[in-house]
Amino acid sequence: MYRYDEFDEEFVRERVAQFRGQVARRLDGSLSEDEFKPLRLKNGLYLQLHAYMLRIAVPYGTLSSKQLRQLADIAETYDKGYGHFTTRQNLQFNWPKLKDVPAILDMLADVEMHCIQTSGNCIRNVTADQFAGVAADEVEDPRPTAELIRQWSSLHPEFTWLPRKFKIAVTGAEHDRAAIMVHDVGLKMKRGPSGEPGYEVVVGGGLGRTPMIGKIVRDFIPRDELLAYLEAIMRVYNSEGRRDNKFKARVKILVHETGEEEFRRRVEAEYAQLDGPTINAPEDEVARIAAYFAPPAYETLPDTSETLEAARRADPGLDHFVTQNGFAHKQPGYIALTISLKAIGEVPGDMSAEQMRVFADIAERHSLSELRVTHSQNLVLPYVKKDDVPAVYAALKAAGLATANAGLVTDIIACPGLDYCALATAKSIPIAQEIARTFQDEDRQRDIGPLPIKISGCINACGHHHVGAIGILGLEKAGKENYQITVGGDATENAALGERLGPGIDAEDVPGAIESIVEVYLGERREGEEFIQTVRRAGLEPFKAGFTAYIASRQAATEAAE
Numbered sequence: 306m307y308r309y310d311e312f313d314e315e316f317v318r319e320r321v322a323q324f325r326g327q328v329a330r331r332l333d334g335s336l337s338e339d340e341f342k343p344l345r346l347k348n349g350l351y352l353q354l355h356a357y358m359l360r361i362a363v364p365y366g367t368l369s370s371k372q373l374r375q376l377a378d379i380a381e382t383y384d385k386g387y388g389h390f391t392t393r394q395n396l397q398f399n400w401p402k403l404k405d406v407p408a409i410l411d412m413l414a415d416v417e418m419h420c421i422q423t424s425g426n427c428i429r430n431v432t433a434d435q436f437a438g439v440a441a442d443e444v445e446d447p448r449p450t451a452e453l454i455r456q457w458s459s460l461h462p463e464f465t466w467l468p469r470k471f472k473i474a475v476t477g478a479e480h481d482r483a484a485i486m487v488h489d490v491g492l493k494m495k496r497g498p499s500g501e502p503g504y505e506v507v508v509g510g511g512l513g514r515t516p517m518i519g520k521i522v523r524d525f526i527p528r529d530e531l532l533a534y535l536e537a538i539m540r541v542y543n544s545e546g547r548r549d550n551k552f553k554a555r556v557k558i559l560v561h562e563t564g565e566e567e568f569r570r571r572v573e574a575e576y577a578q579l580d581g582p583t584i585n586a587p588e589d590e591v592a593r594i595a596a597y598f599a600p601p602a603y604e605t606l607p608d609t610s611e612t613l614e615a616a617r618r619a620d621p622g623l624d625h626f627v628t629q630n631g632f633a634h635k636q637p638g639y640i641a642l643t644i645s646l647k648a649i650g651e652v653p654g655d656m657s658a659e660q661m662r663v664f665a666d667i668a669e670r671h672s673l674s675e676l677r678v679t680h681s682q683n684l685v686l687p688y689v690k691k692d693d694v695p696a697v698y699a700a701l702k703a704a705g706l707a708t709a710n711a712g713l714v715t716d717i718i719a720c721p722g723l724d725y726c727a728l729a730t731a732k733s734i735p736i737a738q739e740i741a742r743t744f745q746d747e748d749r750q751r752d753i754g755p756l757p758i759k760i761s762g763c764i765n766a767c768g769h770h771h772v773g774a775i776g777i778l779g780l781e782k783a784g785k786e787n788y789q790i791t792v793g794g795d796a797t798e799n800a801a802l803g804e805r806l807g808p809g810i811d812a813e814d815v816p817g818a819i820e821s822i823v824e825v826y827l828g829e830r831r832e833g834e835e836f837i838q839t840v841r842r843a844g845l846e847p848f849k850a851g852f853t854a855y856i857a858s859r860q861a862a863t864e865a866a867e
Contacts, residue, residue, distance in 0.1 A: 431473050507522070
């Protein structure tokens, strides 16, 4: 993991001191809310539906056991005893009091954490593959690149007030687990013609009210030229991005309105004018950062663990957990484990302070004190010895963290929705909970197989519904919550936006509608097909027909009851 240097420490402490003074002036009335708003947003503090919300940066999703314990202490001392992990690999506290926020920031600084660049029109928290550094299909660990971008962007004068927020994701693997195609900039690590390291550069992806898949603007940029090329992209965006309408201010709109070829030409022209050596990081600095992510001192182990295999034979629950939540490790004798925060009936992404402490202990004993946050609001233990998996599973089970549903129909992404968010137009959490209860039978989940369901409570799409194999968008219609259902979305290297099946439906009809869609899939699928593969082969028509039939049956039942 990256460790703060003297500059990091001083920078964060100074920001805490500055914000402490700003909060004091807001509390005594010296600052109005309008004057305070840009100051609090620069420190990750939002004003939500019922209270303030503080968003903590977790760069590229990597946390230490020590940091997680500190988050648990903050949750108990200054919040309601839990935190919420997000699709941006961050953590949010939903109930802090304004007067306590400076103390929270101090506690974060004590463990090398902060809330800078988690809000506002800036380059946001850089995200990456949750299996970075351990995935067997990886070209290179993307975390050093993500950290380099974080340092380059943090105080860059060109990016202090962009037309709109800007999100960057990096993947080091052929299979995209970082959703780079739906980010403002996505970077895919690859090798050049002579084997040199570099990146494919994607620009203009994004969701929200105008969802778009990003465009490849550079097939390959060498690693040592990356920052200058990113700077060229940001300069074109900063100078030409729209500021007259915030709904059309993202770089995806600029790429769309300018045209892919013309946007590429402008970036290349800007890049040609830049003095690369003064922008790109020196080799020794790149090496310094990379050293923090060097592979740990793995033990030399056989790849097959007789201890684990015997335990799996004796315990079906453990066997199911490893099968569903285990991830193949590039180091023999090790495995990465996804820890689902989607127990049936619970709030997706929430974790209690008690669970945080237990999990920190597990990571310390069995994962070299490191854990990861995923895009799907789960956690990962990246360095578990296979021999240790039975003990890890037992500890997780005791803490209510051993749900074996990673990637299945109950592993649902859901934004906070109308339970918390001032922008939301419908609830997300209760919908996710009811769908999970509908499919709670474990055998049925495994029979259905991988099926990403994603729910947003408004058009801003914080739940990534556009790229859910099944997407659910909650809106307000005639004073009621109304939900649109889409099918066929994909956030991987085969990125696609889902298509609507029909008119919006009432909240109480959503679980049944999802069940009808799943039944169509089970009837249509061929041997070995996953849901998204069946949709692509069979097309939308069978799913539209099943959805329409379900709606008709619900209307008939309503009329009969009346």
